[in-house]
Amino acid sequence: MNLKICIVVFINVLWALMPQNIIGCGPQADPKDYFTRFFSNKTAGVQGVEPFMYTALLQFYDDWDGYFSEDKATKKGEDPVLTEWIKYSGAQVSSAAASELVYEIEGKVLENLMGKATGHNVLPGEEFAKFANNTLYRALQKTGKQEALSYLLFAKKVQDQTMSNDMWEPAANRDVKNINALLMQAEKAYAASKDNFLKYKYGFMQCRLAFYSGKPALCIEKVNTFFGDKEETGTLNAMALSYKAGAYYEMQIYPDAAYWYAKAFEQANYDRKKIYLSFLWSIRKGDESLKMLVLQKAPTNKDKALVEALYGLHGLEVALPNLQEVYRLDKTNPLLRVLALREINKLEENFLTPRLNRQAGSKESFYGYNNSKGGTDLTQLNKLLAFCEKVAKDTDVPQTGFFQTAAAYLSYMAGDSERALQWAGKMKQGTSDENLVNQSRLIGLMAGIAKSKTITHTDEKAWLPGLEWLFKMAEKDAEYRIFMRNLFTQVLAPKYYAQGDVYKTALCLGVADLSKFKNTLPVDEEFFIGSGTMGIDYVRSEMNTQEVLKLYSFLQQPGLKDFDAFITRQTSFGLAEVVDFLGTSYLRDHDWESAVSWLQKSDEAEQLTALVVNQNTYDYDTLTVDPFHDYLNDWQRYDKTLKVPMGKLDFAKKMRGFEKQLETTTDPAEKGRIAYTLGAAYYNISYYGNAWMALDYGRSTVLWNNGMYTGWRKEYFEVQKARSYFEKAVALSTQNKEFQAAAFFLAAKCAQRQIIRPDYNYEQGQASDRAEKAFQRAFRKHPLLGQFKSQYGQTKFYKYAFNRCSYLRDFK
């Protein structure tokens, strides 16, 4: 899955929920990668069940497969109808040729081929030749199966009467009279034919025509006649059973409809999703009272287990009771493993993901919803674990290896690493299934990591072969690429964080950027990999200068070995990026001397420029900002720009110079002007100013000083230093009232930004609304603004500011 799919999926899922088209800004959850998962779908080892794997974001798990490439769609298997025809012809015929004759050629063309066309229906020679070379047609001709061609012609007539061939044609009303006539023809042809293959085809046509003629009872009778009790009468069996189920549905006899859809599902090797959807319609939104009636229709325990399994094969709620019931009724039902896998996924979503997310230093690198809540209640996990352990020991169950692996994984989830390792060990002894072996190796690795309280070099060395194996798996397998990413972001990164090795947290996140994979996945297996800069983003946004210096020291060591060599090789960033950032980190500390020193080492001459939307073109303009520009209102921040852009290094040098000048200058007026300039610069490199990019790498437009920021962000949002410099300028400029007024006003502006504006809490909307109103009031009515009016009301600057600053008018 990729970003495009994510967006599309989101929109389409919502569209399916009509009538809404919700606001969406940016990528949304990938239906196959929106919670933390480590358990492969391949472990179930059941063919044809991919649509029924768990995801809360699509109706069927594989709904978007084949979206970006036809390969995946065609890989889903040959059309069994065509396979039957090829087999019947007894010749080497390609699927394409069979499809052309069976599905694509129009009836009139076939009439031409059979020499039955007259008048204007006769095709020109070249067109005739085009189709006459069809290998299936020739094979049928050669073997004298003219009757088969007549059948195909008949089938096309049926198709014309029951379905529209062109999706872009408005639906025509079905002509019951014509359908009845065709039904009679099918009955006659059935009676007359000596060819069993064609008899069975004509039998199926009778079922179909009876259904479309609006005679559901007749349809059921026909299906019973031609497809009755036989378990396997051919490819059309499942389709015929679907018609029978559909007929019951038409008669509003829903228990029978549901049961026969279940039987059709069981026998289908094609279009299972369609049949399952019909099953869902028939069970009337999971009405429990109806379920009893559906089960009553199932004559054997095997059939009852089938119905029970289908009930559990959809939805988000816990389906352990369905799983237990299927196990009780039919231990050999292959859907048992699919149901168990779905339950594991649900626990991953609702228990494991939030639990891992709560760890400090853990980074979810997929888009999910509300993934931070829950994850504390072990009840459901323990129930499923107990069930899997029970089944894992049951020798009557095929593929106990799956349940042993499941027990290992659930033990890991429950925090019992020893038990996880025991189950994984048992599984290894008992199976040669490659998918299960790989899965148990991954669980073993994870349980080993979980067992270690503090990571030592010995641990790292012990894990290395496992991690290298995982990396190799991830090279070729999309699921394992996701597992590897999750292991580094949500298992290893927080573990290093907990023991204070924040630099290794950053490196783990860098590995999870997956930037070192040379090969790409098939387009349908792609998933959203984020920015690919999670590692360096973490360095830039979460680490202080001391931590970055540790990272620098680690990376510049020569001859790193073992795990250290592995992690530095696989991470997405290196020494150069760290050196580039160290200068900025010192800018954040306002340590201009060190900043200059590191910025000089950097190859990247980062410049202070901003992207601003041009109101005329609706495009972005790049502005070269002046970090020393003073302005009244923040919306004027880009009014004055520089002709030549200023770099971070130039800025640091200038700041170093101004601060030295301030120390050495003795003239108060000059000192005041320098203090004012420094105030403007400190303000500008804050969140509110024009040169925020000197310190940060991105800026959200909705933040404010919420009183919670720590580290360099505290000053970034609170602008204490800027205020103190403006206040210094006020104190030093007693001889220049106008200048003093400007400095006073800007100090007041800083003071306004020191008013705490709590983040909006959606859980307590009304309280948040009240807090917001209180903030707005305090902002507009800041006492310094009143003081500004009383002290500087007569200055020209006051009048200038009054006309531009709306809240000053509140003090009129």
Added chain:
Amino acid sequence: MAFRAKNRFFWVGILLLAGVFFFCPGCKSPSAEQLARRGFYFWKTRYHPDSTELAALHDLQVKQLYVRFFDVALSADKQQAAPVGMLRAAVPFPENIAITPVVFITTEVLLAPNFDPDVLAGKMADLLQKLGGKYPYTSSEIIQIDCDWTTETREAYFTLLEALKKQTVFEDKKLSVTIRLHQIKFAAVAGIPPADRGLLMCYNMGNLRDPAANNSIIDPETFSKYIQRASDYPLPLDAALPLFDWWVWFKNKKYYGLIHAGNLPETMAGGKTTRFKADTSINGYAFEKGDRIRHENSPIKSLEAIINRMPEKMRSVKNSLLLFHLDSASLSKYTTHELENLYRSFH
């Protein structure tokens, strides 16, 4: 005697009503031009309005009906664009109401590798023409395309719009496109579609999946945040307001699904949140202990507030106001007077 008493009250009522009508400021009769801009969406597959719906069209003097003709989505094999939910009209369209065909396009179509704007435009135009032939209607001057395009799909969508404008069926027609609020706020990245008009969808403003949200359908405060730059928007903007409601179902504090209006008792409506203290089955919905359902609706006060917060330019007499959508269940939540006032306050 009884008759006379009843008669007296009747005339007193009439006089009072007349008083309200004649002395209420802003209650002058709408002009023909204003009436011409009143509209409804019709968003069902089968056109067969019931008596409530027909009465609404008549009583509110609605002159425009934007009818969804079909959706364009990917076919089941994901390989080609195909029409979905094609319109079926069981009765003729009213002659005195201008019909605007609307086609909804899913973005999956635009992202598909074999997307060909010219071919698709041709097919869409052809189908519009065929449906017009099958179900004749009084045509408005507009054809509308509805699509929630994103930066990913912008280029493909705009190319398709250009291709559509070249089709014969669009000759002498104006192309209208729906605009979501985020597309107006982030116009710089969303781009301006090559169309003659836009229709701003003033609903679905919040995060439906957020258990803490109050009402994801309509919220005047949120609307204000998105609408600030609407006056600068380079296309003339019509507006659509919601009349629908639904329940949002949360399980384990996570979004679980939507329950459409009418499927649960009205006692659970009124914009309130219900928390289930025990496993409960209602109309086939099996709620578990701890589940929550949040009723979201479109209160008249919010609708009025939205109109009041629209920029003056939007409320021009040249722009239309549509209500989403013509459905008796939705209409039953409002009086004719309330809806009449909505139209009046727009112009």
